[in-house]
Amino acid sequence: MLYVNTHVLVCDLFCGTGNFHLTLKEAMNPRGIPRSVLGERYLREPAILEIFPFGRSTWWRGIKEGRFPAGIKLSPRVTVWRASDIDALIQSLSK
DSSP, rough: EEOOOOOOEEEEEEOOSSEEEEEHHHOOOGGGHHHHHOOEEEEEEEHHHHHHHSSHHHHHHHHHTSSSSSOEETTTTTTEEEOOOOOHHHHHHHH
């Protein structure tokens, strides 16, 4: 549950030792929050196709052939990819 106060943002996330509290300033600047709290980011197809210079059919053919990472199906018409998988693909293609 999330409570917002003008001075303190309280995220009732049980961390084993107690509740995790962030000031509003810390909440507005996610760079200070550990990645484990933020979790993994996911990208949908339009965001990925903005990164790479090819079209949808090339992207899906690359997935089928195993050249590109497989996505995660959220529903029959929605697929997402882990941002870390896309970062790794960019690194491998830049070599």
